[in-house]
Amino acid sequence: MPSFISLSIFWLSAFLVLLTTTEQSLAQSAYADHQYTSEDIEAGSRVYIAECALCHQRSGSGVDGVDLRLGQFRRALSDNDLREVITTGVSNGRMPGLDLRQDELDGIVAYIRAGFDPSGIAVKVGDAARGQMLFEGEGQCSTCHRVHGRGPYLAPDLSDIGVVRTAAALQRTLLEPSSALLPINRPVRAVTRDGQTIQGRRLNEDTYTVQLIDSEERLRSLIKSDLVEYEVSETPTMEPTTLSSDEVADLIGYLLTLGGLR
Amino acid sequence: MKTLQPMLLVLSVLVGPWASDHLSAQVSFDRVLGAADEPENWLTYNGTYSSQRYSGLRQITPSNVDNLELKWMLQNQVFGAWQSNPIVIDGIMYVTERPNDVMAVDAASGRVFWLYRHTPSEDARVCCGANNRGVAVLDDKVFMGTLDAHLIALDATNGQPLWNVEVGDENLGYSITMAPLVVKDKVIVGVGGGEFGIRGFVVAYDADTGEEAWRFYTIPGPGEPGHDTWSGDDWEHGGAPVWITGSYDPELNLTYWGVGNPGPDWNADQRPGDNLYSDAVVALDADTGELKWYFQFTPNDGYDYDSVQVPILADMDWNGVPSKLMLWANRNGYFYVLDRVTGEFLSGTPFVKVNWSSGLDENGRPIPTPQPPGSPTWPGNQGGTNWYPPSYSPRTGLFYVSAWEDYATIYEKEQSQYQPGRMFLGGGFSVLTPVPGAPTIGIGRTSPINNWTDEVGRGAILALDPHTGEAKWRFEQFDVSDSGMLTTASDLLFTGGREGYFHALDARTGELLWKASLGGQIVMAPITFMMNGEQYVSVISGHTLVTFGLRD
Numbered sequence: 001m002p003s004f005i006s007l008s009i010f011w012l013s014a015f016l017v018l019l020t021t022t023e024q025s026l027a028q029s030a031y032a033d034h035q036y037t038s039e040d041i042e043a044g045s046r047v048y049i050a051e052c053a054l055c056h057q058r059s060g061s062g063v064d065g066v067d068l069r070l071g072q073f074r075r076a077l078s079d080n081d082l083r084e085v086i087t088t089g090v091s092n093g094r095m096p097g098l099d100l101r102q103d104e105l106d107g108i109v110a111y112i113r114a115g116f117d118p119s120g121i122a123v124k125v126g127d128a129a130r131g132q133m134l135f136e137g138e139g140q141c142s143t144c145h146r147v148h149g150r151g152p153y154l155a156p157d158l159s160d161i162g163v164v165r166t167a168a169a170l171q172r173t174l175l176e177p178s179s180a181l182l183p184i185n186r187p188v189r190a191v192t193r194d195g196q197t198i199q200g201r202r203l204n205e206d207t208y209t210v211q212l213i214d215s216e217e218r219l220r221s222l223i224k225s226d227l228v229e230y231e232v233s234e235t236p237t238m239e240p241t242t243l244s245s246d247e248v249a250d251l252i253g254y255l256l257t258l259g260g261l262r
Numbered sequence: 263m264k265t266l267q268p269m270l271l272v273l274s275v276l277v278g279p280w281a282s283d284h285l286s287a288q289v290s291f292d293r294v295l296g297a298a299d300e301p302e303n304w305l306t307y308n309g310t311y312s313s314q315r316y317s318g319l320r321q322i323t324p325s326n327v328d329n330l331e332l333k334w335m336l337q338n339q340v341f342g343a344w345q346s347n348p349i350v351i352d353g354i355m356y357v358t359e360r361p362n363d364v365m366a367v368d369a370a371s372g373r374v375f376w377l378y379r380h381t382p383s384e385d386a387r388v389c390c391g392a393n394n395r396g397v398a399v400l401d402d403k404v405f406m407g408t409l410d411a412h413l414i415a416l417d418a419t420n421g422q423p424l425w426n427v428e429v430g431d432e433n434l435g436y437s438i439t440m441a442p443l444v445v446k447d448k449v450i451v452g453v454g455g456g457e458f459g460i461r462g463f464v465v466a467y468d469a470d471t472g473e474e475a476w477r478f479y480t481i482p483g484p485g486e487p488g489h490d491t492w493s494g495d496d497w498e499h500g501g502a503p504v505w506i507t508g509s510y511d512p513e514l515n516l517t518y519w520g521v522g523n524p525g526p527d528w529n530a531d532q533r534p535g536d537n538l539y540s541d542a543v544v545a546l547d548a549d550t551g552e553l554k555w556y557f558q559f560t561p562n563d564g565y566d567y568d569s570v571q572v573p574i575l576a577d578m579d580w581n582g583v584p585s586k587l588m589l590w591a592n593r594n595g596y597f598y599v600l601d602r603v604t605g606e607f608l609s610g611t612p613f614v615k616v617n618w619s620s621g622l623d624e625n626g627r628p629i630p631t632p633q634p635p636g637s638p639t640w641p642g643n644q645g646g647t648n649w650y651p652p653s654y655s656p657r658t659g660l661f662y663v664s665a666w667e668d669y670a671t672i673y674e675k676e677q678s679q680y681q682p683g684r685m686f687l688g689g690g691f692s693v694l695t696p697v698p699g700a701p702t703i704g705i706g707r708t709s710p711i712n713n714w715t716d717e718v719g720r721g722a723i724l725a726l727d728p729h730t731g732e733a734k735w736r737f738e739q740f741d742v743s744d745s746g747m748l749t750t751a752s753d754l755l756f757t758g759g760r761e762g763y764f765h766a767l768d769a770r771t772g773e774l775l776w777k778a779s780l781g782g783q784i785v786m787a788p789i790t791f792m793m794n795g796e797q798y799v800s801v802i803s804g805h806t807l808v809t810f811g812l813r814d
Contacts, residue, residue, distance in 0.1 A: 165699075169698065169699055172698065179697060179698075180697055180698070181697060182697060182699075182700050182701070182713070183695075183696055183697070183700055183713075183714070183715040183717045183718075184701075184711070184712070184713040184714075184715055203711070204710075204711045204712055204713075205712060205715065205716075205740055206712060206739075206740050206741065206761040206763070207738070207739045207740045207741075207759075207761060207763060208763070208777075
């Protein structure tokens with residue numbers, strides 16, 4: 001009777017099952033600008049094995065403090081950081097700079113971002129500093145989200161989002177919030193017997209009660225039998241981003257730096 | 263005279279309770295047979311041999327259930343889901359806690375008389391938690407199966423071990439989590455280990471000596487009927503465990519046992535054939551262990567649809583003929599009615615969404631409709647229901663069961679090599695979620711926050727009419743439930759769920775009459791008993807055994 005075993009993560013396939021063919025092709029085109037292609041990843045795997053695996057090994061963990069497959073680097077954060085390290089080398093010549101063509105360089109980055117999985121998804125990761133400016137400015141993220149004690153409580157706190165979400169999951173949330181909104185975070189709307197309307201974000205629910213944070217940022221617990229209306233919306237309050245693909249990459253670069261309390 | 267009176271008082275205090283308690287520990291087979299006639303006690307795992315979990319008590323009623331109040335609590339000292347079912351005999355409750363403690367408890371106060379602790383071997387291995395579901399009592403002995411697959415007899419009066427036998431080899435993944443069944447002079451248990459490539463069996467021991475009386479292998483050996491439903495040496499490690507207590511029909515002298523999944527769990531291609539008697543019910547002669555009949559619910563199962571539900575025995579008219587029936591809501595999503603004399607299939611109806619099969623043929627054999635790789639299968643891995651005991655009320659004629667609705671799993675099969683004592687699973691699975699990476703339902707509840715929500719599955723208490731398989735009423739819960747059922751002669755239904763609510767419903771209508779928020783998951787069924795003229799209801803929630811009674 002085991003159920004704790006989840007040997008394979010195939011949430012993606014589970015999700016795709018739910019999409020119609022049309023939505024699927026739309027979704028794929030919407031993501032194309034933000035990701036490396038499978039050809040990039042495939043080509044990158046060959047370059048990696050030829051040029052990098054001698055020291056980093058096929059596993060990606062051959063060098064102390066670095067695990068390329070898991071995205072653990074000593075200094076690189078963005079894709080350009082990676083390209084820089086690869087072309088100029090580091091550690092006083094312990095890692096030599098490689099003279100590669102641009103497509104070979106992109107391939108290695110893609111292979112690393114895909115987690116060494118030829119069929120994986122390689123999300124473009126941009127500059128964290130620019131990403132933070134977008135987060136607090138044009139991207140309007142901080143009008144709802146809170147980070148490290150600053151910002152409102154309306155949407156989930158993102159202080160540790162970089163360790164609880166992958167780049168691919170962050171990208172999905174930015175491009176298609178409705179396909180990534182965790183069920184527990186769904187917006188709820190309730191009307192009490194005395195006509196009061198309460199809106200907010202769901203925190204917990206059971207057969208008889210629901211707990212939420214309301215639009216006034218108060219923690220509320222409601223008894224369902226006291227309500228005349230109770231709705232859980234599948235539509236997040238967050239809209240799909242209108243930022244460019246480079247800007248989204250920067251934003252992801254920033255979000256990935258958010259590692260909670262250190 | 264002045265000194266004599268206190269002396270007499272002391273003597274009567276000493277002798278009185280000692281005499282009555284000592285005698286009351288005697289639970290003859292005749293008493294167990296007639297358990298329904300003494301509803302003040304709860305003598306077996308499911309109350310009576312017919313396993314209806316129906317009590318004749320009627321002091322607590324729909325009109326006074328509002329007056330239930332807390333009488334006492336007993337806190338478990340061990341972490342983990344507490345799946346034990348207490349039994350109550352003449353004011354003494356016998357209950358186990360993880361991993362293999364037995365306690366004798368004053369059923370009126372919750373204070374403990376004695377505790378026996380068996381520390382299982384460190385080599386013991388179980389797939390799904392260090393569970394123990396309770397004891398059986400016969401005459402002056404208490405019997406417990408252990409995680410390292412021993413069966414131990416204790417002195418019911420002081421908890422001292424009287425005998426201890428090895429039932430299976432824990433190094434090969436054999437374990438016992440079920441409460442034993444006592445019949446006549448024997449104590450009968452089955453073994454767990456369906457995820458470790460065991461060869462399952464049911465075994466009976468002489469209750470006095472621990473000497474083995476008979477053993478029935480749930481996978482037939484070479485030369486035995488049914489052996490040809492296995493290929494090559496698959497039968498040697500094909501699973502088919504028995505980890506839930508069976509039922510007994512004294513007129514037929516048959517014991518009934520639900521058999522678990524074949525192994526490896528999720529790769530049915532690796533073990534071609536029907537894989538008897540996995541996912542079947544077997545009817546065994548109580549004296550000899552001889553197989554009288556079997557009925558297989560899920561041949562060549564690739565979904566882990568253990569048939570380890572409690573066989574409920576009920577007598578009623580079937581097509582106008584008084585009949586001895588067996589009622590069974592199976593993990594595979596179908597509700598079955600069988601003739602328990604012959605094993606004949608009488609009816610089968612889905613009680614939850616089912617897509618692994620398009621229906622049952624006239625013999626009850628499922629018509630398989632395997633889903634394409636990556637597609638969800640209903641019901642999911644934990645099934646439409648599972649091991650937690652249902653109830654049947656002869657007064658309402660309804661069958662009550664906890665069901666998991668809108669819960670699906672995506673299976674992935676792969677070739678597994680059997681290695682003794684190691685997990686033997688043949689793949690893996692994930693739970694269908696509305697968005698990628700969302701939290702899912704697990705084997706138990708580990709958080710007070712339900713962040714998986716009803717979108718990945720929710721619980722429903724169903725009141726099924728055995729004649730139609732249709733729900734006469736349903737009571738929905740936001741989270742799924744592993745709670746069993748209790749019905750009473752006053753037409754109350756007591757049950758709980760993972761949310762930690764303990765509910766009393768009107769067994770006829772499903773109307774909620776009373777509830778208490780106990781705060782911890784309820785993963786067993788409530789029981790009821792009577793002491794000193796007062797009816798009590800006990801249920802385990804989280805780490806606490808809670809006993810309610812009417813306000814004085």
